[in-house]
Amino acid sequence: xxxxxxxxxxxxxxxxxxxxxxxxxxxxxxxxxxxxxxxxxxxxxxxxxxxxxxxxxxxxxxxxxxxxxxxxxxxxxxxxxxxxxxxxxxxxxxxxxxxxxxxxxxxxxxxxxxxxxxxxxxxxxxxxxxxxxxxxxxxxxxxxxxxxxxxxxxxxxxxxxxxxxxxxxxxxxxxxxxxxxxxxxxxxxxxxxxxxxxxxxxxxxxxxxxxxxxxxxxxxxxxxxxxxxx
Amino acid sequence: xxxxxxxxxxxxxxxxxxxxxxxxxxxxxxxxxxxxxxxxxxxxxxxxxxxxxxxxxxxxxxxxxxxxxxxxxxxxxxxxxxxxxxxxxxxxxxxxxxxxxxxxxxxxxxxxxxxxxxxxxxxxxxxxxxxxxxxxxxxxxxxxxxxxxxxxxxxxxxxxxxxxxxxxxxxxxxxxxxxxxxxxxxxxxxxxxxxxxxxxxxxxxxxxxxxxxxxxxxxxxxxxxxxxxxxxxxxxxxxxxxxxxxxxxxxxxxxxxxxxxxxxxxxxxxxxxxxxxxxxxxxxxxxxxxxxxxxxxxxxxxxxxxxxxxxxxxxxxxxxxxxxxxxxxxxxxxxxxxxxxxxxxxxxxxxxxxxxxxxxxxxxxxxxxxxxxxxxxxxxxxxxxxxxxxxxxxxxxxxxxxxxxxxxxxxxxxxxxxxxxxxxxxxxxxxxxxxxxxxxxxxxxxxxxxxxxxxxxxxxxxxxxxxxxxxxxxxxxxxxxxxxxxxxxxxxxxxxxxxxxxxxxxxxxxxxxxxxxxxxxxxxxxxxxxxxxxxxxxxxxxxxxxxxxxxxxxxxxxxxxxxxxxxxxxxxxxxxxxxxxxxxxxx
Ligand SMILES: Cc1cc2nc3c(=O)[nH]c(=O)nc-3n(C[C@H](O)[C@H](O)[C@H](O)COP(=O)(O)OP(=O)(O)OC[C@H]3O[C@@H](n4cnc5c(N)ncnc54)[C@H](O)[C@@H]3O)c2cc1C
Ligand code: SF4
Ligand code: SF4
Ligand code: FES
Numbered sequence: 001x002x003x004x005x006x007x008x009x010x011x012x013x014x015x016x017x018x019x020x021x022x023x024x025x026x027x028x029x030x031x032x033x034x035x036x037x038x039x040x041x042x043x044x045x046x047x048x049x050x051x052x053x054x055x056x057x058x059x060x061x062x063x064x065x066x067x068x069x070x071x072x073x074x075x076x077x078x079x080x081x082x083x084x085x086x087x088x089x090x091x092x093x094x095x096x097x098x099x100x101x102x103x104x105x106x107x108x109x110x111x112x113x114x115x116x117x118x119x120x121x122x123x124x125x126x127x128x129x130x131x132x133x134x135x136x137x138x139x140x141x142x143x144x145x146x147x148x149x150x151x152x153x154x155x156x157x158x159x160x161x162x163x164x165x166x167x168x169x170x171x172x173x174x175x176x177x178x179x180x181x182x183x184x185x186x187x188x189x190x191x192x193x194x195x196x197x198x199x200x201x202x203x204x205x206x207x208x209x210x211x212x213x214x215x216x217x218x219x220x221x222x223x224x225x226x227x228x229x230x
Numbered sequence: 231x232x233x234x235x236x237x238x239x240x241x242x243x244x245x246x247x248x249x250x251x252x253x254x255x256x257x258x259x260x261x262x263x264x265x266x267x268x269x270x271x272x273x274x275x276x277x278x279x280x281x282x283x284x285x286x287x288x289x290x291x292x293x294x295x296x297x298x299x300x301x302x303x304x305x306x307x308x309x310x311x312x313x314x315x316x317x318x319x320x321x322x323x324x325x326x327x328x329x330x331x332x333x334x335x336x337x338x339x340x341x342x343x344x345x346x347x348x349x350x351x352x353x354x355x356x357x358x359x360x361x362x363x364x365x366x367x368x369x370x371x372x373x374x375x376x377x378x379x380x381x382x383x384x385x386x387x388x389x390x391x392x393x394x395x396x397x398x399x400x401x402x403x404x405x406x407x408x409x410x411x412x413x414x415x416x417x418x419x420x421x422x423x424x425x426x427x428x429x430x431x432x433x434x435x436x437x438x439x440x441x442x443x444x445x446x447x448x449x450x451x452x453x454x455x456x457x458x459x460x461x462x463x464x465x466x467x468x469x470x471x472x473x474x475x476x477x478x479x480x481x482x483x484x485x486x487x488x489x490x491x492x493x494x495x496x497x498x499x500x501x502x503x504x505x506x507x508x509x510x511x512x513x514x515x516x517x518x519x520x521x522x523x524x525x526x527x528x529x530x531x532x533x534x535x536x537x538x539x540x541x542x543x544x545x546x547x548x549x550x551x552x553x554x555x556x557x558x559x560x561x562x563x564x565x566x567x568x569x570x571x572x573x574x575x576x577x578x579x580x581x582x583x584x585x586x587x588x589x590x591x592x593x594x595x596x597x598x599x600x601x602x603x604x605x606x607x608x609x610x611x612x613x614x615x616x617x618x619x620x621x622x623x624x625x626x627x628x629x630x631x632x633x634x635x636x637x638x639x640x641x642x643x644x645x646x647x648x649x650x651x652x653x654x655x656x657x658x659x660x661x662x663x664x665x666x667x668x669x670x671x672x673x674x675x676x677x678x679x680x681x682x683x684x685x686x687x688x689x690x691x692x693x694x695x696x697x698x699x700x701x702x703x704x705x706x707x708x709x710x711x712x713x714x715x716x717x718x719x720x721x722x723x724x725x726x727x728x729x730x731x732x733x734x735x736x737x738x739x740x741x742x743x744x745x746x747x748x749x750x751x752x753x754x755x756x757x758x759x760x761x762x763x764x765x766x767x768x769x770x771x772x773x774x775x776x777x778x779x780x781x782x783x784x785x786x787x788x789x790x791x792x793x794x795x796x797x798x799x800x801x802x803x804x805x806x807x808x809x810x811x812x813x814x815x816x817x
Contacts, residue, residue, distance in 0.1 A: 011732040011734050028566070040686060043686060043738035048737075049446060050269060050273055050445040051273075052446065052481070053566070055370075056278070072565050093735050097735050113333060114332060124326075124327055124342075126342030126343065132336075132337065173333075176335070
């Protein structure tokens with residue numbers, strides 16, 4: 001089986017190139033297994049990975065034009081020859097490794113932490129199962145970046161538009177009945193860019209390896225803004 | 231060559247649950263704290279913990295910390311230190327509430343309290359009926375906790391050094407630890423981080439075995455750094471094999487599956503755990519279940535074409551329970567085993583999972599070493615917490631749900647103790663250049679060119695050898711042969727070479743640096759195991775099938791120099807309650 005991967009090492013290469021490798025497939029092989037096989041043949045090939053089971057969010061890549069997590073993408077789902085590139089729109093550090101600094105900055109910018117102003121109870125803050133259900137589909141985000149780096153609005157306004165991953169987390173805290181900073185959160189999202197650059201193109205939903213739906217979350221933030229008279 | 235340096239009050243190596251909970255205490259107290267992690271913090275392996283964290287909240291069934299303490303002492307096969315265990319079980323309750331206040335999205339009961347499930351080895355009333363003590367966020371508890379802790383550290387403005395690899399600890403002229411030399415992975419440049427106190431929170435070392443539930447990054451780096459600093463590792467022979475890894479792959483299927491009512495069957499469809507543990511059955515302690523599975527397979531009752539695995543059945547729970555309580559398991563099983571547990575059982579086999587042993591500490595996370603006969607001394611300014619540490623709460627076998635608890639409780643306590651330490655020791659010690667040179671040589675050694683053993687080949691050989699010779703059942707013969715072979719591989723290390731000498735994001739170099747750590751830690755496991763001539767908890771020797779409290783109720787200490795062993799007594803006296811005397815362990 002032939003795999004063509006993007007190669008670029010700033011220490012040695014003037015410009016990026018594609019390099020082909022021959023990999024022997026096996027039953028149940030994931031794309032990460034194939035990349036590991038390439039690394040065995042050529043130790044200079046670099047990519048991030050760790051857990052191997054789709055929970056750490058390290059190994060987002062672009063395979064045959066679509067962002068995915070290599071460790072949970074069976075090679076049988078990819079048509080050959082498989083072409084693997086780094087995430088689009090991000091500066092490449094080396095081979096498949098991209099610089100995700102800006103992605104993390106947007107995440108931090110939405111203040112992704114629970115804010116409580118009331119005095120804390122001695123035991124847990126109570127929350128009904130129905131209220132807790134509202135966090136399903138939100139808290140599971142693994143910050144892999146597949147969504148934001150597939151979002152055209154994020155490519156065009158990477159400084160100003162928060163992107164789907166960060167906005168999903170903004171909604172995760174707005175949706176949490178325990179959080180007490182709704183007004184501040186909405187205030188911070190006002191203006192033409194941070195939130196409103198989303199044109200519901202839905203690329204984010206299509207690629208999320210966890211089956212999450214940032215577009216829906218963005219819509220819900222917009223609804224809440226209307227409701228609160230922003 | 232001059233190496234740039236940064237200064238902090240406290241340096242934390244590791245951004246898993248232990249490191250981040252310590253950092254949160256420090257940053258919230260306005261102590262200048264740096265957290266170094268070789269991966270972005272939320273990629274740390276705490277993210278993979280599924281089932282939950284134990285605390286006697288009594289939200290579902292009656293419970294109290296004293297019962298939790300009894301179960302933990304018994305689960306440890308009486309090798310755990312009872313003062314540390316009492317402390318952890320008491321602290322569990324406020325620790326979980328604090329996490330909830332910080333935002334962890336725990337699953338909920340109808341009355342709005344935190345959902346708790348049954349896990350193995352849990353009982354009410356000192357060995358009575360099954361308890362439900364494991365607080366869960368569906369089957370993604372580790373993810374929920376790790377992300378929440380990272381988020382709260384963002385709020386507290388902790389300094390993060392993401393994708394920096396710690397090479398080694400450095401010392402001042404008097405030999406006092408005064409920080410660490412780290413490598414920025416992106417640029418390949420070294421950086422000296424000087425600090426008044428250093429906390430090792432580098433997590434597990436499952437990668438010493440070939441088949442493991444642990445991530446690629448779990449290479450025991452902190453343990454190896456401690457060994458190289460002359461500190462012994464404690465109880466390393468006690469390595470837990472989790473009963474239910476996906477067969478042939480090693481990914482974990484949480485004990486929570488059995489806690490929710492799933493059970494194991496052999497090829498004849500027999501619920502074989504009823505034979506091995508008539509009372510607790512599938513929720514017997516992990517060491518017991520793992521051995522039972524291996525025995526079933528060895529005796530020809532394994533399922534599948536080659537009869538080399540066992541089946542975990544949960545379809546009878548129904549789609550609704552599975553989707554609500556075990557959604558991540560369903561996903562993993564479909565992807566990696568090709569089995570949808572709503573309809574078919576999951577093929578499972580034990581997988582290398584958790585190090586009970588580690589860097590010896592007291593219950594404040596301070597590293598302690600023996601001095602003379604029986605007494606111990608604190609290593610000034612050096613702390614350890616999390617899976618790399620051994621406060622000795624797990625003894626010979628850890629209970630499910632007690633590790634997240636351990637990392638959170640002792641991470642928090644280490645953080646608090648460091649606050650006091652840096653206030654009492656306000657001046658930075660200057661690093662001894664010789665110590666820095668030594669740390670640098672670990673890195674520059676890989677610049678050597680020419681033929682030799684490829685580093686990745688050596689890594690693979692070593693892991694295979696560990697799996698074959700230090701696994702679930704250990705005999706003198708198998709282990710002695712294994713030790714010899716491991717020593718040969720250790721000797722080959724000096725001839726290990728890289729072909730890629732570039733600087734920017736050189737992952738081959740990082741893996742080679744990890745290889746050295748794997749070798750040191752792997753040998754600590756193999757040597758400690760070879761010496762312990764009894765069966766206790768996870769350490770199971772067919773040639774010495776019984777526990778021997780007269781000769782072996784003591785902690786092992788392994789030193790890297792000459793593979794030397796030493797021992798120290800178990801602390802059987804709790805803080806306030808009566809001690810639990812050793813009894814035969816039946817489930
Ligand atoms: C699949 C799985 C499921 C589990 N489920 C449960 C459960 O349900 N309940 C339970 O109680 N326990 C569970 N455990 C055990 C528990 O999750 C771990 O023991 C625990 O999370 C370890 O946390 P830690 O903070 O010590 O280390 P980790 O979370 O592993 O973090 C280690 C950190 O150290 C850093 N690091 C390591 N080496 C270096 C270096 N050289 N330089 C810089 N940084 C370095 C890493 O980057 C990382 O940030 C599970 C374990 C596994 C593998
Ligand atoms: S729906 Fe919005 S956030 Fe998602 S890809 Fe489209 S523009 Fe981006
Ligand atoms: S929303 Fe999905 S794709 Fe986006 S970062 Fe989170 S897990 Fe990844
Ligand atoms: S390696 Fe962790 S998500 Fe793929």
